[in-house]
Amino acid sequence: MDQRVGGLNAWGPEPLEDDTIRFNLWAPNADAVAIEIDTPNLHPGTGRGTVNYTTAPLIPTENGWWQITLPVGPGTRYRFRIGDTAVPDPASRRQQGGVHGWSIVSDDNYQWRAPDWRGRPWHEMVIMELHAGTLGGFSGITQRLPAFAALGVTAIELMPINAFAGDRGWGYDGVLPYAVHEAYGSPDELRALIDAAHELGLSVFLDVVYNHFGPDGNYLGLYADRFFHRDVATPWGGAVAVDEPPVARFFIDNALMWLRDYRFDGLRFDAVHAINNPAFLDTMAAEIRAALPDRHTHLVLENEANDASRLRPDAYDAQWNDDFHNVLHVLLTGETNAYYGDFADRPAERLARCLSQGFVYQGDPSPNHDGKPRGTPSAHLPPTRFVSFLQNHDQVGNRALGERLKLLTDPAKLRAATALLLLSPQIPLLFMGEEDGSETPFLFFTDFHDDLADAVREGRRREFAKFAAFADEQARETIPDPNDLATFEQSRPLPGADAESWRALYRNLLGIRRDRIVPHLRDVRAIGAEATGDASVVAHWRLGNGTFLGIAIDLSDTPTLPAIEGELIYTDGARFAAWLES
Known part of the structure; x- marks a missing residue:
């Protein structure tokens, strides 16, 4: 598929038939753009030597695009220079030295072991959400795949794996959406993970973030101010300008890259309510469907607006249904603070509406949203349009102390809620560790430094000041520092003392789902x-x-x-x- 649309250049390095590479950059604010190519001059037999930088100017083309074609190949390190600032390629496929380092021309010659894999139909999905970093990177997840398959899981979903600042983080503060995060492994190690999953009959999903960029390493505003609408506020700053054709191209081609070059089976689009552009969402879905007609490719939304109109066969397969989680959390724990207040009144009736109609909020006034209506009618949709869960990275990790449900409710009630999750017709999603009865927390962790580290730590503690348990400063000091390495290490999921009984419960329930329910969904x-x-x-x-x-x-x-x-x-x-x- 030609990645250029309407005469615009494609993002990132393009291999050409004459074994050259065409480099492209959209820099409408730049007066001049140069590329630096890292050319090592090694002494024979030693592997050591000096490094020479070959610099060449890019040529302006149209609408702010710059371009150059060079006789270089895979493995070449490069970066752009705008004025006195060296910047990575925003569509870099691989980085060396972090998000401020060199971009690398990737080698896409991986030999797939399961080339005929076409995926599984959506109604068969039982999804396990995973964080690559806490599980030992791509190779660590690969080792766990047989256990997931034996449990009855049919798909894994990776939290974002794009390049972000530092070694550790959730991935939602990414700044280079095309590049695989170095600390997790190489692009080919990711492909090997996906290959191994497919050999076991497991689909693989990826969580992608198209609503914002992280605070460290995002250079786009330096040379492409039109990438953002500065006057449209989001929790992360100005909204991404997906109505600009080059910006829309940036994200749509990114989605296609993960699905085609890495053979992911589906994508989960983070917080699309913050994009606030349904037309872009529809265009993206249509392009993906047209590009991959012969595979089971599944597209899932996270959308706080509960917009049922996006959930149709030609667009998006399903949406994460926070309403299911929220009302069951109230019933299981009795907690009614923050957004749980929307579900405190008549929770059993709200659960009944969720099971029969999908969303609880379908245009109803939401106290947590200043009494404004939230959602649209969803009763006409089949249950499989909704992804249900008892826990996920947000609902555990956004707690001050990262507690799992096992520590917050009666075990018998949790077993019953687990049975409801796994035997209802909605698509179930599990969070790593819950199948093992894990009691280790999943905390919010980052790897920022200096002033940014201070701002993140103090901002995290201010966020919880409105909760009674953390009203005084001494209590807030107990909230783990996101930048402390120990916070990350504590978040590795370890099996609980009663792990085997929980695994047996999941195996039993998922076996019933597979044999008695899934064939008729x-x-x-x-x-x-x-x-x-x-x-x-x-x-x-x-x-x-x-x-x-x-x-x-x-x-x-x-x-x-x-x-x-x-x-x-x-x-x-x-x-x-x-x-x-x-």
Whole structure:
């Protein structure tokens, strides 16, 4: 597929048929742009020597683009110079020396072991969210893949792996979206991870961030001020200007790179409500669908606006449903502060609406959003348009102390909620470690330095000052410093003392889902759900084979389930039951 649209240059280095490389940069604010090529002059037999920089001016073309073609090959280190400032290629495929270092012309000659893999259909997904850094990088995840497959997981989802400042972080502060983060491994190690997953029948998703850039290493504003709308505020500064064709091209081509060059099976788009441009979202989905017609490619949104209109077969497969998590968190823990306040009133009724209609907030006034309406009607959508979860990186890591649900609720209630997650028709997402009953925290960690490190640490502590538990300064001092290496190390998921019992629960539930529910999810429709008590709900769905799936859950302190008519496929005492009816 030709990456140039409307006469615009493609972002990043382009290999040409004559074995040269064309370098492109959109720098509409620059008066001149040069490229520096790192040419080592090694003494024979020693591998040591001096380094010479070959510098050449780029040629201005149109609409702020600059270009040069050079006889260099894979492995070449380069960077651009604008005035007195050396900057990496914003579409660098690989970095050396971090986000302020050299860009490298990549070698894309990896020999795929599973070239015929075409993916799995969406309704088969059981997704495990992973952070590469805490699991030992790409090679560490590769070693864990057989265990995930044996558990019944059918897909893994990597938190962002694009290049960001420092060695450790969540990845959402990335500044070079095309480059693989050095600390996690090489591009070919990432390809080997995806290859190994496909050999085991696992799909692989990637979390991508197209709504902002991180605070350290983003040079775009220096030479491409039109990349941002400075007058449109977001939590991270001016909004990305996706209405500018070169900016739209930057992100759409990035999505296509991950899907084609690395063979990811799908993407999760972070916080698209902060992009606030539905037309761009629709264009991006349409281009991806057209480019990959012969593969199961899945596109998932995170969208606080609960915009149901994006969830259609020609656009996005599903959305992360925070409403499912939030209402169950209230029922499991009794916490009603911050955004949980939107779910404090009549939580069982809200859970019933979530199970039968998808979103809880479908245009209803949201106290957490200043009483403004949030969401659009979603009852017409099939349950598989919603990704449900009890935990994820946000919901654990954005707690001051990173506690997992296992430490916040009764184990019997958590088992029942887990059964609801895994046996309901919505697509379930797990967070690394929960399958092992892990009690280790997942904390917010970064690797910033100097003033930026101070600002992040103090900003984190100010954020929690409004919570009663951290109202005084001494309590806030207990919040881990995001930049402390120990904060990162504590976030590595370790199995709990009762890990095997949790694994057995997940294996059992996912086996039931695989055998009795997944084969009939293509045409599943909700029949209805109702609250049967302050913390109990009964829900029904019609499966694609004409049978009915029923689920009853009771998260009260004195649980009682209703009488069950049908074939019981799973029960957990008086707290949970799932059954099939003809």
